[in-house]
Amino acid sequence: xxxxxxxxxxxxxxxxxxxxxxxxxxxxxxxxxxxxxxxxxxxxxxxxxxxxxxxxxxxxxxxxxxxxxxxxxxxxxxxxxxxxxxxxxxxxxxxxxxxxxxxxxxxxxxxxxxxxxxxxxxxxxxxxxxxxxxxxxxxxxxxxxxxxxxxxxxxxxxxxxxxxxxxxxxxxxxxxxxxxxxxxxxxxxxxxxxxxxxxxxxxxxxxxxxxxxxxxxxxxxxxxxxxxxxxxxxxxxxxxxxxxxxxxxxxxxxxxxxxxxxxxxxxxxxxxxxxxxxxxxxxxxxxxxxxxxxxxxxxxxxxxxxxxxxxxxxxxxxxxxxxxxxxxxxxxxxxxxxxxxxxxxxxxxxxxxxxxxxxxxxxxxxxxxxxxxxxxxxxxxxxxxxxxxxxxxxxxxxxxxxxxxxxxxxxxxxxxxxxxxxxxxxxxxxxxxxxxxxxxxxxxxxx
Amino acid sequence: xxxxxxxxxxxxxxxxxxxxxxxxxxxxxxxxxxxxxxxxxxxxxxxxxxxxxxxxxxxxxxxxxxxxxxxxxxxxxxxxxxxxxxxxxxxxxxxxxxxxxxxxxxx
Numbered sequence: 001x002x003x004x005x006x007x008x009x010x011x012x013x014x015x016x017x018x019x020x021x022x023x024x025x026x027x028x029x030x031x032x033x034x035x036x037x038x039x040x041x042x043x044x045x046x047x048x049x050x051x052x053x054x055x056x057x058x059x060x061x062x063x064x065x066x067x068x069x070x071x072x073x074x075x076x077x078x079x080x081x082x083x084x085x086x087x088x089x090x091x092x093x094x095x096x097x098x099x100x101x102x103x104x105x106x107x108x109x110x111x112x113x114x115x116x117x118x119x120x121x122x123x124x125x126x127x128x129x130x131x132x133x134x135x136x137x138x139x140x141x142x143x144x145x146x147x148x149x150x151x152x153x154x155x156x157x158x159x160x161x162x163x164x165x166x167x168x169x170x171x172x173x174x175x176x177x178x179x180x181x182x183x184x185x186x187x188x189x190x191x192x193x194x195x196x197x198x199x200x201x202x203x204x205x206x207x208x209x210x211x212x213x214x215x216x217x218x219x220x221x222x223x224x225x226x227x228x229x230x231x232x233x234x235x236x237x238x239x240x241x242x243x244x245x246x247x248x249x250x251x252x253x254x255x256x257x258x259x260x261x262x263x264x265x266x267x268x269x270x271x272x273x274x275x276x277x278x279x280x281x282x283x284x285x286x287x288x289x290x291x292x293x294x295x296x297x298x299x300x301x302x303x304x305x306x307x308x309x310x311x312x313x314x315x316x317x318x319x320x321x322x323x324x325x326x327x328x329x330x331x332x333x334x335x336x337x338x339x340x341x342x343x344x345x346x347x348x349x350x351x352x353x354x355x356x357x358x359x360x361x362x363x364x365x366x367x368x369x370x371x372x373x374x375x376x377x378x379x380x381x382x383x384x385x386x387x388x389x390x391x392x393x394x395x396x397x398x399x400x401x402x403x404x405x406x407x408x409x410x411x412x413x414x415x416x417x418x419x420x421x422x423x424x425x426x427x428x429x430x431x432x433x434x435x436x437x438x439x440x441x442x443x444x445x446x447x
Numbered sequence: 448x449x450x451x452x453x454x455x456x457x458x459x460x461x462x463x464x465x466x467x468x469x470x471x472x473x474x475x476x477x478x479x480x481x482x483x484x485x486x487x488x489x490x491x492x493x494x495x496x497x498x499x500x501x502x503x504x505x506x507x508x509x510x511x512x513x514x515x516x517x518x519x520x521x522x523x524x525x526x527x528x529x530x531x532x533x534x535x536x537x538x539x540x541x542x543x544x545x546x547x548x549x550x551x552x553x554x
Contacts, residue, residue: 040464040466040467040529041464041537041538042537042538043529043530043537044467044529044530045530135466136466136467136468136469137467137468137528138468138524242477245515245516245518246459246473246475246516246518248516249471249473249475249513249516249518249520250463250473251463251464251465251471252465252471253465253466253469253471253508253509253520253522254509254511255511255513255516255518255520256511270515271515272515303532343532345532345533347533347535353535354535354536354541354542355535355536355541355542355544356526356527356533356534356535357501357526357527358500358501358502358526358542358545360499360500360501360545373533375532423530424528424530424531424532425467425528425529425530425531428466428467428468
């Protein structure tokens with residue numbers, strides 16, 4: 001097998017890369033451009049709502065540069081987890097951008113789209129057949145939770161992407177995909193050792209985050225028979241043993257064993273070797289195929305509608321009395337709107353707004369930033385309750401008050417802002433499948 | 448015995464989501480000697496980290512000393528799932544301060 005070079009332009013499509021870095025990267029003759037466009041990292045909103053994580057403007061600008069580069073070099077462009085969550089509406093939205101790009105730039109290409117939406121009934125059958133395992137959620141997936149789920153996807157492995165490559169796709173717009181698999185698909189399709197290709201994918205999927213200085217920028221990986229070599233696109237960055245090995249720990253729990261669709265990778269025997277100043281060679285990953293093939297489900301449910309109010313507090317007497325005041329106001333609001341339930345949260349910046357129950361330092365704050373948050377079954381109710389609390393807090397009387405003209409400094413009028421629908425994760429579980437491609441249909445279109 | 452906060456010995460102390468239900472902490476050292484000082488001090492263990500965050504030892508889901516990378520990795524179950532009611536750090540990237548301030552005795 002001749003060495004195969006993958007160019008990954010950035011850690012998340014839409015977050016940018018250098019033109020010089022892309023040009024230099026393309027001069028190294030990559031066989032494929034592969035990039036990830038999503039994750040659960042930004043939270044459940046993008047899966048639940050179907051709204052894109054990154055604007056169409058940014059996605060179109062970057063996809064135009066990548067597709068033009070790919071077409072000029074005659075190599076495929078693969079994008080995984082499009083739209084942020086990889087749901088069907090997000091696949092459609094990104095595919096529409098590809099059609100615009102092809103037409104506006106006079107490009108002929110074969111577009112493959114791969115959906116990753118899981119029918120709720122399919123997941124229910126798996127629950128009933130005892131073919132769903134908890135991953136890390138700490139609770140079992142139930143039929144009830146699936147009934148509440150408004151969007152359900154599964155992470156595909158490399159196999160559906162290889163199917164699209166086999167069908168001659170020039171641009172592949174994939175729904176939710178395991179990040180590593182997006183990068184690893186082309187080398188595996190060409191015969192690379194899956195262990196090496198997937199390990200390379202783990203490091204490359206964040207772009208030049210594994211280089212120094214790190215950035216959202218171009219990174220290249222070249223896999224051969226025994227290992228792979230990493231190198232940043234930009235000549236101003238370098239890959240070092242430190243930068244690469246540190247990145248191997250990032251955003252994952254177990255640095256030595258990592259599960260993925262249908263496999264587990266063992267990294268205990270890995271070694272990293274500096275080649276010259278800018279390259280690192282990695283060897284030693286081993287892969288075990290799991291007995292059954294499981295895919296990770298990701299689901300979101302509508303938790304309600306949210307309104308918030310943001311206010312500052314400077315008076316030390318109010319700050320000293322704050323805990324009692326907030327408890328009273330919450331209780332009063334619940335009673336006021338009963339029997340309609342409302343969920344009230346206070347983010348008290350300056351006290352424990354960032355760390356909540358993990359905060360261990362309790363020195364008094366000079367200034368507090370207060371976010372009042374209400375979630376309810378309708379936006380109208382959330383807004384009403386939020387204003388009921390912010391208004392009552394403004395004029396609340398408490399023991400020891402020195403300034404009775406108002407307790408809150410509002411930066412905005414209106415004081416209460418409607419945030420819209422709120423989603424929560426409802427599924428984060430493993431589901432057994434009959435084949436790696438069963439749930440991920442490939443559709444081809446010649447543009 | 449003299450002691451210094453971890454942040455003065457390690458080069459990076461960071462926190463980050465590892466999926467929606469976990470937060471993972473990495474302590475990274477450029478110099479092997481600094482890593483060994485931390486590792487050999489016995490100051491950073493699942494029990495001491497749990498105490499620094501007011502967690503039960505069972506909330507620590509894993510702990511690794513990674514000699515090859517001069518790194519220690521600790522993962523906790525988050526008290527509130529990412530994006531759930533009242534949760535305040537969507538990327539889990541600002542939870543590192545109690546760890547950074549833990550004291551490492553110097554021999």
